[in-house]
Amino acid sequence: MCGIIGVMDRSRRTMDGSGIRQALSMMNERGSGEGAGYAAYGIYPDYRDCYALHVFFDNVRENKPLLDSTLAQWGTIEHDEAIPTYGRPNLRAVHTPWRYFFKPDPSLALAGSTTPEDDIVSALVMQVNAARRGALIFSSGKDLGVFKAGGWPEDVADFYRIEDYEGYIWLAHNRYPTNTPGWWGGAHPFNLLGWSVVHNGEITSYGTNRRYIESYGYTCTMYTDTEVVAYLVDLLVRRHGLDVDIAVRALAPPYWEEIDRMPDAEREWNGALRLAYAPAMMNGPFAIVAANRDMMVGFTDRGKLRPMVVGECGDRLYISSEEAAIRAMEPRVESIRMPAACEPVIGRVVA
Amino acid sequence: MIGSLPSRYRIGIDPVRCMECGRCIENCSYGVFSRDGDRIQVNSRNCTACHRCIACCPRDAISLEEHPCDYRSHPLWTREAREAIYNQARTGKIILAGMGNALDYPVIFDRLVLDACQVTNPSLDPLREPIELTTHLGKRPARLDLRRREGGDIELRTRLTPNLRIETPVMIGHMSYGAISLNAQVAMARAAKKTGTFMGTGEGGLHAALHPYQDRMIVQVASGRFGVNIDYLERGAAIEIKIGQGAKPGIGGHLPGEKVCADISRTRMIPEGSDAISPAPHHDIYSIEDLAQLVRGLKEATEWKKPVFVKIAAVHNVAAIAAGIARSPADAVVVDGFRGGTGAAPTVFRDHVGIPIEAAIASVDKKLRDQGIRNEISVIASGGIRGSADVAKAIALGADAVYIGTAALAAMGCRVCGNCYRGLCPWGIATQRPDLVARLDPDEGSEQVANLIRAWTLELAELLGAAGINSIESLRGNRDRLRGYMLDEGLMQVLDVKPVGA
Numbered sequence: 001m002c003g004i005i006g007v008m009d010r011s012r013r014t015m016d017g018s019g020i021r022q023a024l025s026m027m028n029e030r031g032s033g034e035g036a037g038y039a040a041y042g043i044y045p046d047y048r049d050c051y052a053l054h055v056f057f058d059n060v061r062e063n064k065p066l067l068d069s070t071l072a073q074w075g076t077i078e079h080d081e082a083i084p085t086y087g088r089p090n091l092r093a094v095h096t097p098w099r100y101f102f103k104p105d106p107s108l109a110l111a112g113s114t115t116p117e118d119d120i121v122s123a124l125v126m127q128v129n130a131a132r133r134g135a136l137i138f139s140s141g142k143d144l145g146v147f148k149a150g151g152w153p154e155d156v157a158d159f160y161r162i163e164d165y166e167g168y169i170w171l172a173h174n175r176y177p178t179n180t181p182g183w184w185g186g187a188h189p190f191n192l193l194g195w196s197v198v199h200n201g202e203i204t205s206y207g208t209n210r211r212y213i214e215s216y217g218y219t220c221t222m223y224t225d226t227e228v229v230a231y232l233v234d235l236l237v238r239r240h241g242l243d244v245d246i247a248v249r250a251l252a253p254p255y256w257e258e259i260d261r262m263p264d265a266e267r268e269w270n271g272a273l274r275l276a277y278a279p280a281m282m283n284g285p286f287a288i289v290a291a292n293r294d295m296m297v298g299f300t301d302r303g304k305l306r307p308m309v310v311g312e313c314g315d316r317l318y319i320s321s322e323e324a325a326i327r328a329m330e331p332r333v334e335s336i337r338m339p340a341a342c343e344p345v346i347g348r349v350v351a
Numbered sequence: 352m353i354g355s356l357p358s359r360y361r362i363g364i365d366p367v368r369c370m371e372c373g374r375c376i377e378n379c380s381y382g383v384f385s386r387d388g389d390r391i392q393v394n395s396r397n398c399t400a401c402h403r404c405i406a407c408c409p410r411d412a413i414s415l416e417e418h419p420c421d422y423r424s425h426p427l428w429t430r431e432a433r434e435a436i437y438n439q440a441r442t443g444k445i446i447l448a449g450m451g452n453a454l455d456y457p458v459i460f461d462r463l464v465l466d467a468c469q470v471t472n473p474s475l476d477p478l479r480e481p482i483e484l485t486t487h488l489g490k491r492p493a494r495l496d497l498r499r500r501e502g503g504d505i506e507l508r509t510r511l512t513p514n515l516r517i518e519t520p521v522m523i524g525h526m527s528y529g530a531i532s533l534n535a536q537v538a539m540a541r542a543a544k545k546t547g548t549f550m551g552t553g554e555g556g557l558h559a560a561l562h563p564y565q566d567r568m569i570v571q572v573a574s575g576r577f578g579v580n581i582d583y584l585e586r587g588a589a590i591e592i593k594i595g596q597g598a599k600p601g602i603g604g605h606l607p608g609e610k611v612c613a614d615i616s617r618t619r620m621i622p623e624g625s626d627a628i629s630p631a632p633h634h635d636i637y638s639i640e641d642l643a644q645l646v647r648g649l650k651e652a653t654e655w656k657k658p659v660f661v662k663i664a665a666v667h668n669v670a671a672i673a674a675g676i677a678r679s680p681a682d683a684v685v686v687d688g689f690r691g692g693t694g695a696a697p698t699v700f701r702d703h704v705g706i707p708i709e710a711a712i713a714s715v716d717k718k719l720r721d722q723g724i725r726n727e728i729s730v731i732a733s734g735g736i737r738g739s740a741d742v743a744k745a746i747a748l749g750a751d752a753v754y755i756g757t758a759a760l761a762a763m764g765c766r767v768c769g770n771c772y773r774g775l776c777p778w779g780i781a782t783q784r785p786d787l788v789a790r791l792d793p794d795e796g797s798e799q800v801a802n803l804i805r806a807w808t809l810e811l812a813e814l815l816g817a818a819g820i821n822s823i824e825s826l827r828g829n830r831d832r833l834r835g836y837m838l839d840e841g842l843m844q845v846l847d848v849k850p851v852g853a
Contacts, residue, residue: 001471178471202472204819207747207831215720240494246505256485269507274824275491275514279726283825284472302821303480305473 001176002200003027004188005320006289007329008169008296010350013315014042015170017162023329024153024172027322030200033090034182035175036156037148039189039196040167041293044143047101050078051121051193054139054146056095056184063134064098070128074120075104083147088159091151095136095184097160099145115238118193122234125192129221136221139191143293146196148173148187156187168349169291173198185222190230194292197233199226200321201306204284212279232280233290248299248344250277255302289319295348304341311336317347353437358396361418362404368412375404375413380775380787401768403777435698448698449771449781451598451690451735451757459709459842460741464851466832468819475816482812483822486752488589488729489514489658489682512682515589515658517752518547519808520823521742523800524687524733524754525571525591525662527553529606529615529627530694530771531760532788533560535780538796539759540564545801546808551754554593554604554629556618557583569660572649574603575629577619581652589657589682590649594633594642595664597691597708597734599700604629610774610783639672643679650680658682665689665711665734666704670718673730677719683729685754686711690735692757694781695772708734709748713846716749716828725749725828739810748846749828762803763796 005023009015017038024036044052053071057063060082071077083097102121109116125137139146144167147160153174157163173188179202180186189196203209203225210220210228216239218231229251236247250273253259259270274281285305289298298319300308311318311326311333318326318333326333339345362383364375371391376384381397384404398415405413420430435446468474475482489512496508523539530553537560543550544567551569552561556578561568570587572579584590595601606615606627616623636642646659661676662685663669669686676684688708693701712732719725732745733754742753757767764778771781779791815823818832826832834851835843843850 202819204468204472204832205825205829207829208825208827211716211720211828211830212726215723215725242495242497243499246497255481256483257481265504265506269495269497269505272492272495272507272509272511273497275487275511276493276495276509276726278491278824279827281822281824283820283822285819303475 001030001032001178003030003174003321003325004172004198004200004287004289005318005325005329006169006171006198006291006296006298007316007318008291008347008349010315010317010347012042012168012349014166014168017157017165017167017170019329020170020172021154021157021162023320023325024157024174026325026328027174028152030176030321031152031174032176032182033152034177035148035150035184035187036153037146037173037187037189038157038160038162039139039144039146039171039191039198039291040165041144041169041291042167043145043165044101047078048143050101050103051117051140051142052145053100053102053137054083055098055100056136056138057098058095058134060096060098066133067128067135070124071100071102074108074124075102077102084161085159086161088151088155091149091155091159094150097147118238122193123217126217126219130219132221136185138185139196141191141194141196141293144194144196146189146191148184148189150182150184150187169296171196171198171289171291178202179225180223186224188226190222190224190227192230192234193238195230195233195237195290197226197230197288197290199229199286199288201286201301202284203228203282203286205282208279209282229282229288229290236277236280244295244297245344245346246273248297249273250280251282252299252302252342253281254342287321293349295346297347298339298345299343300339300341302342309336309338310345319345353441356434356437357421358398358418360395360398360400361416362393362395362398363414363416364391364393365412365414368410370410372409374407374409378403378407378777380777380782380784399768399770400766401770401777402766406764446698447695447772448701448769449693449695450767450769451692452702453769454702456707458735459707459838459846460744462836462838463709463744463833463846463848464836465740465743465747465814465818466834467817472819474819475821477809477812477816480816481821482815484519484808484811486517486520486823487514488517488731488751490680491727493724493727513656513658514682515549517549519804520746520752520811521804521807522548522731522752522754523550523759524756525551525553525569525593526694526756527555527571528558528618529555529610529783531781532779532783532791533558533614534788534791534793535760535763535796536561537793538763538791539800540567541793541797542759542800542804543567545797546804548804549588551591552587554578555615556620557586558614558618562586573629574631574633575627577621577627577629580620584649584653584657587657589660590653591660591662591685592642592645592649593662594636595662595666595687596693597664597687597689597705598693599696600664600666600689600705601631602697602700603631605695612783615783639675639679642676646679646681660685660731662687664691665706665708667706669706669711670714673715674718674722674724677724677728681728683731683751684715685731685733686715688732688734691733692760693771708732708745710842710845712745712748712750717847739807739814742807743811743814743826744833746823746826747829747833751827758803759800762800763791
């Protein structure tokens with residue numbers, strides 16, 4: 001189960017969150033009221049150059065001073081505040097969402113780092129979340145933010161008043177947890193730096209993926225298989241420099257039988273990709289939509305055991321579990337298609 | 352005076368069923384049966400429970416049972432403990448044994464259960480959906496340099512070292528010509544070819560009869576360097592340096608001179624009738640740097656075209672050693688657990704030295720991951736793999752593939768009687784006596800071994816499908832697909848598995 005939807009505007013024209021709220025609610029049969037969330041890109045133009053750290057505090061008074069001092073060691077907090085929330089009768093606020101706009105000091109990164117600021121923020125996220133001191137950083141990219149909680153999509157949207165935000169890419173997720181607990185940290189989207197991920201399905205290779213990603217310094221703390229997807233994308237695309245379509249091919253590769261039939265050059269790199277990234281390969285039923293500031297990408301597992309529908313309308317690209325969700329957001333949708341298994345659907349911002 | 356020890360087994364012949372055909376006399380190489388006039392006499396004292404007589408009796412007239420022990424029962428001074436003392440008091444010698452560890456240690460594999468899907472993630476049907484068991488063994492780069500050319504084509508700039516490709520993660524381990532017969536080797540080599548897997552030569556060289564299968568053979572370089580020359584190295588698909596063996600960690604090997612017939616002499620490149628002694632250490636390896644040098648030397652000799660494996664016995668610091676091997680140019684580390692078989696080993700080593708393969712693989716996997724190099728080298732598990740469930744569990748604990756030994760011998764008829772070191776194997780496997788060797792038909796034997804590997808491969812595909820996994824790579828190191836049943840907390844930590852129900 002679970003329902004996902006992603007929308008992007010290729011020319012960076014923004015949309016408020018009311019449309020995606022409505023689209024996600026359309027898929028309430030795919031949820032169980034135990035988690036929903038939204039990711040929006042382009043929402044913090046005033047702090048465009050800062051990392052927007054969204055944090056769940058168990059207790060602001062007790063847990064915040066420690067995080068403040070940790071962040072201060074590694075850079076400057078330009079601004080911080082409680083994320084505005086609005087009480088909902090059906091949503092029990094078990095954490096206090098907070099946001100920091102943070103500038104790391106690149107001189108403090110390890111020598112040889114090619115992305116010093118990203119490396120510092122990524123390490124901070126892992127360190128803070130693994131320490132389990134009542135603070136969980138669940139969103140850490142520039143000019144973007146994740147808003148998630150335990151509850152139905154409408155309640156979560158209204159809790160954060162999603163319609164008040166204007167973004168050019170939106171991801172949303174309606175959760176039906178079957179393997180892991182329903183809690184705020186386990187709700188989607190999952191984010192690390194620029195990449196956010198929503199996922200419908202179960203990753204049966206989680207144990208392999210987790211051990212692989214943890215050997216690169218990532219720490220999985222959110223008890224959920226989807227968390228590794230965000231880290232795998234970060235590893236393959238940011239740290240290993242793979243193009244996003246090649247990274248998708250590493251995560252959901254062709255069968256050896258297909259690789260064996262490819263022309264020489266193609267067979268060579270596809271075989272190498274499977275060998276080098278075998279533990280990153282994801283197994284089990286899944287449909288995934290991931291986004292960063294410049295693109296949105298959707299793909300399914302090799303057997304296409306979870307649905308994925310793609311719609312387009314002008315500059316807008318939609319990827320969802322259900323056609324009805326796309327139509328709820330864009331009744332005039334111009335084309336609807338269902339990509340083949342593993343076929344990546346990539347939309348890039350052109351403006 | 353110690354006197355004679357009671358016989359271990361008791362053989363019975365049903366006089367009504369027996370037609371005195373004498374097949375039991377012909378088939379028993381241990382001299383249990385003899386003819387006395389028109390009767391068949393039995394000397395149970397010579398019996399090893401090899402079952403050859405039972406298998407060959409056309410009338411099912413022979414029965415075998417363990418002889419009830421007539422010692423005073425005692426929880427500490429068992430029959431085995433006492434008999435070992437009596438034998439050593441008589442001879443003053445090391446006691447030898449064949450096959451694997453015979454003590455009653457709990458089997459960790461049997462306290463691990465595999466997972467299966469229900470409803471929320473669908474199980475897969477291997478009859479209708481692809482389940483990939485293809486496995487590659489060798490060195491891999493941690494990352495790839497892929498560039499996009501003008502026009503969109505992708506160019507691979509990283510040079511990959513050669514890997515071995517197997518169609519099933521089950522390989523046949525190293526058993527040398529000398530320890531086993533040529534017919535047994537030929538049977539298994541043919542089976543390896545039929546099933547798309549590989550087989551080890553052991554340290555006994557590569558007999559000309561195996562040349563047709565050399566592309567499925569992994570040649571071994573042990574401390575004795577028997578049979579090793581450039582022709583031997585070039586014939587193998589891969590090379591394996593044997594540092595240790597699970598059945599006898601820390602000691603070498605010994606093939607008695609009386610077994611070194613003309614054929615073995617030629618194959619091993621040693622004088623006929625001379626003892627073939629593999630010393631405990633390689634005399635040019637006293638550090639990890641020396642080992643790396645040998646790996647490099649073998650690669651250099653074969654123009655870096657062949658993967659080089661290093662086999663070590665599972666011992667307490669196996670993880671650190673494996674990490675050292677991983678940092679050499681070696682392509683795979685083979686870890687042989689303390690249930691690994693052998694042609695001959697001092698019983699005290701076989702039964703008391705080393706650690707189980709399950710714990711060894713888990714700790715090797717963890718150490719390599721902690722160092723961020725797990726994916727750069729392959730790990731092969733061996734030593735007590737009895738069925739496809741053991742294979743699946745070993746892979747979930749972190750192995751890329753497994754070697755089987757005893758299981759392959761059993762597929763050819765071996766009854767695991769544990770007397771391989773005597774060279775009288777009535778099944779024609781662990782013997783060089785021509786009349787006994789002739790009993791094993793290589794064609795039939797190869798079909799049986801191939802059937803076993805095929806059957807396990809089918810079962811593995813089913814197990815993977817049940818777990819909702821369509822590629823063996825996604826089972827490797829996947830502890831989520833395992834749970835510990837009645838395992839203590841400390842061991843579950845070493846294995847990194849949760850208890851059942853969690």
